[in-house]
Amino acid sequence: MLQYVSHQDVKTYGLIPELVGRMPVIVHLDPLDLETLRRILTEPRNALIRQYTKLFEMEDIELELTPDAIEFIAQKALEFKLGARGLRSLCEAILTDAMFEMPSNKKKGQKLVVDQAYAAKKLERAKLAQLRAA
Numbered sequence: 001m002l003q004y005v006s007h008q009d010v011k012t013y014g015l016i017p018e019l020v021g022r023m024p025v026i027v028h029l030d031p032l033d034l035e036t037l038r039r040i041l042t043e044p045r046n047a048l049i050r051q052y053t054k055l056f057e058m059e060d061i062e063l064e065l066t067p068d069a070i071e072f073i074a075q076k077a078l079e080f081k082l083g084a085r086g087l088r089s090l091c092e093a094i095l096t097d098a099m100f101e102m103p104s105n106k107k108k109g110q111k112l113v114v115d116q117a118y119a120a121k122k123l124e125r126a127k128l129a130q131l132r133a134a
Contacts, residue, residue, distance in 0.1 A: 032083055037074035040084050041091075048091050059103040061110045063095075068116040076123065093126035094119050 011020050032040075042049050049065055056063040073094070077086045098112050 032078075034071075034074055034078055037077050037084065037087065038070055041070055041074060041087055048087055052091060052095055055099065056102075056112065060108065061102050061112060064111065064113045066113065066115045069114045069119045072116045072119050090123065094122040097122065 007020050007023070010023070011017055041047060049070070053063045073087065073090050076090055077083065080086060082089065094114065102110055102112060
């Protein structure tokens with residue numbers, strides 16, 4: 001129903017005409033689904049997973065996120081109603097400890113494999129349930 005809202009409807013609802021005139025376009029956005037969030041994590045040229053992979057490569061660490069971990073991150077973003085911007089917060093909570101601890105070990109050819117269990121453990125410790133939208 002929101003996709004059919006017009007300027008007149010907004011004015012009738014009570015917004016003053018001066019503000020309505022400053023809105024050149026009124027749009028309705030559909031919520032993102034699980035598949036879209038998963039694609040946002042992996043497909044764009046500057047996708048979050050690629051950014052973190054590059055950051056770890058700079059420290060000679062190979063980062064691999066399993067498909068079930070990517071699915072888990074997307075599911076949590078959907079569950080917490082965080083949308084695409086919340087994906088970065090979730091990835092940050094999962095990978096921050098490793099980003100600081102692994103380079104200090106200075107072992108050549110290190111590899112970090114993030115699976116669903118690892119991601120769940122890190123999110124549980126980060127207490128991100130407070131991010132849950134109302």
